[in-house]
Amino acid sequence: MVFDQVRQRRLSDDIVERLEGMILEGTLTAGERLPAERVLAEQFGVSRPSLREAIQKLVAKGMLVSRQGGGNYVAESLGTTFSDPLLQLLESNPEAQRDLLEFRHTLEASCAYYAAMRATDVDRERLKAAFDTLQDCYTRHDEVSRAEEGAADARFHLAIAEASHNAVLLHTIRGLFDLLKRNVVTNIGGMYKQRTETRDMLISQHRDLYLAIVEGRAQDAREVSSRHILYVQEVLEEVRQEVQRVARAERRKR
Numbered sequence: 001m002v003f004d005q006v007r008q009r010r011l012s013d014d015i016v017e018r019l020e021g022m023i024l025e026g027t028l029t030a031g032e033r034l035p036a037e038r039v040l041a042e043q044f045g046v047s048r049p050s051l052r053e054a055i056q057k058l059v060a061k062g063m064l065v066s067r068q069g070g071g072n073y074v075a076e077s078l079g080t081t082f083s084d085p086l087l088q089l090l091e092s093n094p095e096a097q098r099d100l101l102e103f104r105h106t107l108e109a110s111c112a113y114y115a116a117m118r119a120t121d122v123d124r125e126r127l128k129a130a131f132d133t134l135q136d137c138y139t140r141h142d143e144v145s146r147a148e149e150g151a152a153d154a155r156f157h158l159a160i161a162e163a164s165h166n167a168v169l170l171h172t173i174r175g176l177f178d179l180l181k182r183n184v185v186t187n188i189g190g191m192y193k194q195r196t197e198t199r200d201m202l203i204s205q206h207r208d209l210y211l212a213i214v215e216g217r218a219q220d221a222r223e224v225s226s227r228h229i230l231y232v233q234e235v236l237e238e239v240r241q242e243v244q245r246v247a248r249a250e251r252r253k254r
Contacts, residue, residue, distance in 0.1 A: 011046060015054035018044065023063060023074060024167050029174070034064070034072045100183050101236070105229040107172065108157055112221035115163035116213045123163035124214050130159040131210045138203050150185035156206065160213065187232060190239040201231060 022028045034040060034055075041051045055072055058064040065073045119127065134156045137149040154177055161173035173180070191198045205228040212221035 010053075011050040012053035012057060015044060015046060015051055016057050019054065019058060020063065024171075025165075026162055026167070026170050026174070028074050030074050031076045032074045034074070036071065097183065097186060097236070098233075100179065101229060101233050104180075104183075105226060105233075107169065108160070108229065109222045109225040111157070111161045111164045111166075111169050111173065112209060112213060112225040113164075113218045114166050114169070115160045116216050116218035116221040118165045119163040119213060119216075123159075127156075127159045127163055127210065127213065130156040131206065134206060135203070138199060141199065146185045146189055147181075149188065150181045150183075153184045153206075154180040156210075160209075163213065187236060191232070191235045194235055194239045194242065198235060202228075205231065 019028070028034070035043070037048055037051055037055075041048045044051065055064060055066065059066050059072075062075055065075050067073065115123070115127075130152070134149075134152040137144045137152045141149070157180065158173055158177060161170045164170065188198075188202075195201075205224065209221060209224045209228060212218075212224050
């Protein structure tokens, strides 16, 4: 019987595995600069040559980018689901907007459910900060742009995804972040004009969602998230129908 030799694992492979794990769990994010090699080597308790070898391997994989004299960065394109031209196309297409809401209905309900089950104290602190920022946008709505409110809304939902501790859900939401911001910005203008109670409803829904998660009520969190998206779909359908009625009326005038 012949046995294959046992190959000794290189230290750089362990470092690669550690850094990949940090990227996967969201500790290191796209575009983020890594600490200086000296600092990172000390934190990992390894030599700088081993660390440099690991970084070169991750650069070859497309996970990191090394800039001459500028340090090492997580690749900007990592996790980017849609290109800018496609973002613009999706933003301007009503059917694509509807499709995104249907996708959000499933995705965000799952994020909320797992966040309520798994959120740590640190997650709850981040979620509170994101929720407070969103609430501030609602309170100062006369002073806040739709783009600012859209970004705050998207960051709140991203914080929920981070608290879910599900790497696939997290990176899907992160990849969709710009699309989510644009979707909210596109939606809220028409929604606020369509129903006077819309802002109060969104405030209430987001508060209920936040409380369900921080209080660990997983099923409630899923249901609140689902109701929130269904409400948005309902109001936007009213907006669409109103636009069609106005267009028909205008055509009859000619």
